[in-house]
Amino acid sequence: MTSTAAVSMPSSEAEAVAAVTAQPFATVLAGGTLLVPQHTLGQVEVERAVWLGRAEMDGISRSNGRMTVGAAAPLAACARLDAPVGACAADVGDNEVKAQATIGGNICSPAPYGDMRGPLLALGAVLRWADPDGTHTGGIADFAASGGARPGVLLLDIAFAVPEAGSFVALRRHHTQSLTAMSVSAVRGADGNVTIAATGAAPDACRLLSAEAVLAGGGSIAEAADASVADADPYDDVLASAAYRRRVLPVYVGRALEQLGE
Amino acid sequence: MELTVNSVARTVQSPPLTSLLTVLREELDITSPKAGCESGGCGACTVLVDGQPRRSCLTAVCAVDGAEVTTVEGLGTPEDLSRVQQAFIHHYAAQCGFCTDGLIVAATAYVGGGGSDDTGDIGEALAGHYCRCTGYVKILEAVAAVARGDTFDTASTASSANNTYVTIAGAES
Amino acid sequence: MKVVGARLPRYDGVGHVTGRTTYVDDVRVPGMLHAAALRSVHHNARITRLDTGAAAAMAGVHAVVTHADVPLLVYGHLSGAGIPGDEPLLAKDHVRYRGQPIALVAADTVDIARAACAAIEVDYEELPALFDVRLGFDGDAPVINDTFGNWYDQYEGNLDVRQIRKGDIDAAMDAADLIVSGVYRTQSVEQVPLETQVCVAIPEPDGRLTIHTCTQAMYFSLGVVCSHLQLPMSEVKMVGGTVGGGFGGKVDTASDTLTALAAQKSGQPVKWRWTREEEMLASGNRGPWHMEIIDAVTSDGWILGRKMLTIHDAGAYGRFSVYGLTKHSFHHTGAYSIPNLHFDGYVVFTNKIPTTAMRGYGVTGLSTAIEVHAERVAKELGMDPYEFRLKNANRVNDTSPNRIAYEDPSTVEVLQSLAAATGVELGDGLRAMTREQRSGDMLPDHLVAQIGSGGGH
Amino acid sequence: MAVHRGKGLATVEYPTGMNQNGDPSQAWIKVKPDGRVDVFSGTADIGNGSKTVQSQIVAETIGVPYDWVTYDNSNTDSSPMCTGTFASRATFVAGNAVLKAARQVRERILAVASRELEIDPADLEVADGAVSVKGTPAKSMGVDEVAGAATFVHGELLTGDGAHLNPGAAIIDPTTGEVDKPPHAAISYAACTAEVEVDDETGDVRVLSLTQAYDIGRAMNPTLVEGQIDGGAVMGLGFGLLEDCYPYYPTAEHRGDGMNTYHVPTMAELPEIKNVLMENPSSGGPYGAKGIGEMSNNAQPAAIANAIHDAVGVWVTEFPITPERVLAALDAKREGRSEPRREGRVVAFDEELSINSFTSAKTWGA
The missing domain is CATH 3.30.365.10 (Aldehyde oxidase/xanthine dehydrogenase, molybdopterin binding domain)
Structure with missing residues (x-):
């Protein structure tokens, strides 16, 4: 597609917010790994775009036990973080794609993309985003409830408490480009509580609260794994059937918890 | 926008969201990056952007304004092949040739970055590049040979270590 | 024997490693139009209305090819071996698989061609579809093939x-x-050649057609094109021989014939390159x-x-x-x-x-x-x-x-x-x-x- | 979790050339005044190396260096008819056409050289671009000189044409399938062992190695043969485990439309591949060649299926062997539902998949 959409190139977060939220609302171009091909193939219309590559929004910093990741941080950089975020980022695409795709772009991409929503949900990550009404903070679900990614909205950064331990396992073909059919992220916080989230077990990333409750009540990994099915709403897609997802979710929950050292 | 493509300064007129692949192929007539999938899935369009391998189909040209872009045409000529190009000939790493340009670009970055001759390392670096012809065996051998520092005779090809030959009884000539 | 049996390099090896090998998508012709196809969205449906008027009237559109433009609409791949043809080059009044081509548009850009395809008006009457061969023999199975019924019956x-x-x-x-x-x-x-189906067809000043083809079989394709177009073989020059992977999937030659028709109808060179999605979902x-x-x-x-x-x-x-x-x-x-x-x-x-x-x-x-x-x-x-x-x-x-x-x-x-x-x-x-x-x-x-x-x- | 290892075997055979034959290839050759050889053939090179192999056949047959040969398959105006590059026919059938054309060229070179050297052509030979007297190698003239003499002294064109057609076999008897003549140009044979690892909790299968033995006829270019066989092995792995246009076959829902949803093998699942290449020259192929390009993806799927059975004791007979299918089979085994029906002499597997379970319109059985 050779649309003549103008692209502005802000050189700071503030400029980026101003550019995205100005009328007409702009589409955010970060790594471009989804937007550019869609644009080439005429699957998306872009009136105006804002490229984040020079907005200095790709920092990753840690302070007071909290990690803050700029929305434009490439997955290759995120892959160097501890599990579950690092392991999940490492699982997306090949090295060339990882070098280009950003964590913010991933979060904003619809299923079956958007793997990073799983670990971030388990971590209880706080997203910070801007829209014409100002700057907002909230969890993954809050961001989605606000309408999620769309022209005029700019995800700024993602922050989470560095967990005591984290783990990530994925159901995917051992295949470089295969999309992940299902993944389980588990986190043990400083308080010792374990939180678990999955992608691919339901139409969008979800917490596995029943499994968490079993663990909190002193149950075993196996009991927690079995309980996880109650939180699933599996579906058929090109990657796996609903029946298979339901069947192996406990296996992957079990493996994530084993890895966590529960 | 301004690009340096294979050491030549080029001015680009395409709109800013145009993919680098489209700019290279359709505006600048540099046809070695291939439109294998145009979605980042196959690696046939990989080029070097400031020395790093990038999928040109995923890259908006505005994001590389001012950058130095190298395609396989810029790595060597028929008269002066690069070592990776020589290795691909000598180790028979190209069959139909359609994935070859992207692979050579990515392999050049791998070796140039000090990559080892370990097959696992090479596989991890290049695994996003599809080849439907070769089964990858000879591609991995070619890249490992460059990493090892081999020199290459491009007038002949090498057998892989994985092959042995026998002649059926009674058919010796 | 010194040459046969020798480990010589590929004849085209230097071209392959230097980006110089010319595949069909690399052919550059001045004034070339770009094509896109309108394909069936149903597995089995009657076409009750097909109106290309709005599409043909769009700025930048030079030809809209439908079944009515094909001199011989049905020609079998095995007609030479005595097996009757059953497949229309473009669907006429019935689509029998999702992805079946109905029209091809040639326009100044591929974006315009795609937009014109979207502007073609098609009304369908959807019919039950059959997917499981084990059910094809049943008396109440939907009838799939006009020529043969539900299974080939002319051995x-x-x-x-x-x-x-x-x-x-x-x-x-x-x-x-x-x-x-x-x-x-x-x-x-799916064969998944890295090079998707692609063709460039050029009307020559002497009335001939030059077709740059990715076919695995130039003469087979020449025969198919000339049959559909009802031309003697001398009127078409197939140019090819360099294929970016085939594995059997480039023996079918529908892309050559349709591109040739678009070139004939527009009087201009036309390129049709399938997207990866088309290759995966609509190619044989x-x-x-x-x-x-x-x-x-x-x-x-x-x-x-x-x-x-x-x-x-x-x-x-x-x-x-x-x-x-x-x-x-x-x-x-x-x-x-x-x-x-x-x-x-x-x-x-x-x-x-x-x-x-x-x-x-x-x-x-x-x-x-x-x-x-x-x-x-x-x-x-x-x-x-x-x-x-x-x-x-x-x-x-x-x-x-x-x-x-x-x-x-x-x-x-x-x-x-x-x-x-x-x-x-x-x-x-x-x-x-x-x-x-x-x-x-x-x-x-x-x-x-x-x-x-x-x-x- | 337990990961189990297993090994499986498969043996295959495959014909060279089009089924029922009747697929012609033609070629012609001309020699330039400096002895360089131009070959015109309509055989597409789809990566298989037909340009290379046919050029080798021509160089060998005429007796000139490989780099004297140009090969033009670029268009149907200059090249004669070739049915195409499929059916493993490019080396055997089209190769025979260039072989015959090259033999003619060689005869004409000898005829002109005979006049130049005043020696009977039967006493001459051509090798390495020179015509020499048998037994007296010192007495010779270059093929370039012969070509020059043909052009400028004798007013002749050194040329050759060749065609190859295995006569088409009709199916003589529609009832029995008996044919009147061989329906293939040659047959080749191969065997393969797959070694796999199966995860019994998820059904995930990984191929660790493929070891293969191939009857290749005669290798026109061993490196190219290896390339075909390696590539076929990985394609066979894809067929066995990964690839499916209709993942919910027989329904047509949820199709993979790109590289991340349709699973062509990548380097990530490349097993160790080892090949034994056996020369077993065919009687009709150029220099004993057979076609092995296609058969090279036929043995791996069954070898992998058999290896899975060896590892975890289940048969999966619907392909590809996805983790879902393996796990379903393992569940059936755990629940005692996996045994075939055994009645007297009869052992009936897979009855739930049989057409008998779907319709009474077509009856089928022992």
């Missing part, structure tokens, strides 16, 4: 089945110690095979006879499927000598993409079925898998299902080589076996009658 002798009959299958079943049956179902596979692929095998075996490991039912899922149209099934029937004993045979094979139509050639056409799924079945039989007999295979392996002058004597079979030798390469210890008797004509213990009574006179291949 020699007006049979609706490809048959092999050899020896006496009933006697073999009677004599068997064990009768082992199994069902094997292999899938549809390897067809699924449903195979049921019943082997009659003795407790000491001889295969006395085989009954086999094969149903090939052709998709919506025949293309090469009858050829594929016949080849399949000729090889349905695999690497073994089986003297008593009863084979029935059907080409059944479904509302899926018409299937076409792919590497190992007609045999890949068959080999898969035969060899899993062989392993099962050996296990049921408690017999070593090498011993079972070597014993039944075809040998010089054993005969194939169609009575051709094997000239230089090497099943015995490749198995022995493989055993050696994998550290499998074969017993003395198995190590000493050769492919030579059967005699002694290797020529039991049931195999005597099937020995041929030799001289075949």
Whole structure:
């Protein structure tokens, strides 16, 4: 597609917010790994775009036990973080794609993309985003409830408490480009509580609260794994059937918890 | 926008969201990056952007304004092949040739970055590049040979270590 | 011999590694238009209205090609072999698979061509679709193919089945110690060449057409194009020979013919390059095979006879499927000598993409079925898998299902080589076996009658 | 979790050339005044190396260096008819056409050289671009000189044409399938062992190695043969485990439309591949060649299926062997539902998949 959409190139977060939220609302171009091909193939219309590559929004910093990741941080950089975020980022695409795709772009991409929503949900990550009404903070679900990614909205950064331990396992073909059919992220916080989230077990990333409750009540990994099915709403897609997802979710929950050292 | 493509300064007129692949192929007539999938899935369009391998189909040209872009045409000529190009000939790493340009670009970055001759390392670096012809065996051998520092005779090809030959009884000539 | 047998580099190797090899998408022609296709969104539907007026009137659109523009709409890939054609080049009043082309638009840019496709007005009356070949024979199944019905019915002798009959299958079943049956179902596979289907067609000043093609078979494609366009072969020049991967998927030539029509109609050069999505979802692929095998075996490991039912899922149209099934029937004993045979094979139509050639056409799924079945039989007999295979392996002058004597079979030798390469210890008797004509213990009574006179291949 | 290892075997055979034959290839050759050889053939190179192999056949047959040969398959105006590159026919059938054309060229070179050297052509030979007297190698003239003499002294064109057609086999008897002549140009044979690892909790299968033995006829270029066989092995792995246009076959829902949803093998699942290449020259192929391009993806799927059975004791007979199918089979085994029906002499597997379970319109059985 050779649309003549103008692209502005802000050189700071503030400029980026101003550019995205100005009328007409702009589409955010970060790594471009989804937007550019869609644009080439005429699957998306872009009136105006804002490229984040020079907005200095790709920092990753840690302070007071909290990690803050700029929305434009490439997955290759995120892959160097501890599990579950690092392991999940490492699982997306090949090295060339990882070098280009950003964590913010991933979060904003619809299923079956958007793997990073799983670990971030388990971590209880706080997203910070801007829209014409100002700057907002909230969890993954809050961001989605606000309408999620769309022209005029700019995800700024993602922050989470560095967990005591984290783990990530994925159901995917051992295949470089295969999309992940299902993944389980588990986190043990400083308080010792374990939180678990999955992608691919339901139409969008979800917490596995029943499994968490079993663990909190002193149950075993196996009991927690079995309980996880109650939180699933599996579906058929090109990657796996609903029946298979339901069947192996406990296996992957079990493996994530084993890895966590529960 | 301004690009340096294979050491030549080029001015680009395409709109800013145009993919680098489209700019290279359709505006600048540099046809070695291939439109294998145009979605980042196959690696046939990989080029070097400031020395790093990038999928040109995923890259908006505005994001590389001012950058130095190298395609396989810029790595060597028929008269002066690069070592990776020589290795691909000598180790028979190209069959139909359609994935070859992207692979050579990515392999050049791998070796140039000090990559080892370990097959696992090479596989991890290049695994996003599809080849439907070769089964990858000879591609991995070619890249490992460059990493090892081999020199290459491009007038002949090498057998892989994985092959042995026998002649059926009674058919010796 | 010095050149033959030498490890010479590829003839085109330098071009391949320097980006100089010219594939069809690399051909540059001044004034070239770009094409896009309108394809069916339904698996099975009547087209009740097709209006291209708005699309044709769009700025930048130079030609909209529909069925009405094709001089000979239906031409079969195997028409030269006497098999009737059944597939329209562009759908006329019925679409029989999702992705079936209905129109091709040539425009200044591919974006305009795509927009024009979206502006073509099509009304459908959707019909029930059939996907499972096992249901195709049912009386109440939707009728898939106008020419043949639900399965191909024009084999020699007006049979609706490809048959092999050899020896006496009933006697073999009677004599068997064990009768082992199994069902094997292999899938549809896309060839996935890295180069998608692509064509550049150029109307020349002298009235000829030059067609830059990615076909695996220039002369076959020339014949197909000239038939649809009703032109003598002298009026079309196919330019090609350099293909970015084919694996069987570039023997179909619909892209050449349609691009040529668009070039003729617009009077300008036209390029049509399929997107990866089109290649995956609408190009002909390897067809699924449903195979049921019943082997009659003795407790000491001889295969006395085989009954086999094969149903090939052709998709919506025949293309090469009858050829594929016949080849399949000729090889349905695999690497073994089986003297008593009863084979029935059907080409059944479904509302899926018409299937076409792919590497190992007609045999890949068959080999898969035969060899899993062989392993099962050996296990049921408690017999070593090498011993079972070597014993039944075809040998010089054993005969194939169609009575051709094997000239230089090497099943015995490749198995022995493989055993050696994998550290499998074969017993003395198995190590000493050769492919030579059967005699002694290797020529039991049931195999005597099937020995041929030799001289075949 | 337990990961189980297993090994499986498969043996295959495959014909060279089009089924039922009747697929012609033609070629012609001309020699330039400096002895360089131009070959015109309509055989597409789809990566298989037909340009290379046919050029080798021509160089060998005429007796000139490989780099004297140009090969033009670029268009149908200059090249004669070739049925195409499929059916493993490019080396055997089209190779025979260039072989015959090259033989003619060689005869004409000898005829002109005979006049130049005043020696009977039967006493001459051509090798390495020179015509020499048998037994007296010192007495010779270059093929370039012969070509120059043909052009400028004798007023002749050194040329050759060749065609190859295995006569088409009709199916003589529609009832029995008996044919009147061989329906193939040659047959080749191969065997393969797969070694796999199966995860019994998820059904995930990984192929660790493929070891293969191939009857290759005669290798025109061994490196190219290896390339075909390696590539076929990986394609066979894809067929066995990964690839499916209709993941919910027979329904047509949820199709993979790109590289991340349709699973062509990548380097990530490349097993160790080892090949034994056996020369077993065919009687009709150029220099004993057979076609092995296609058959090279036929043995792996069954070898993998058999290896899975060896590892975990289940048969999966619907392909590809996805983790879902393996796990379903393992569940059936755990629940005692995996045994075939055994009645007397009869052992019936997979009855739930049989057409008998779907319709009474087509009856089928022993």
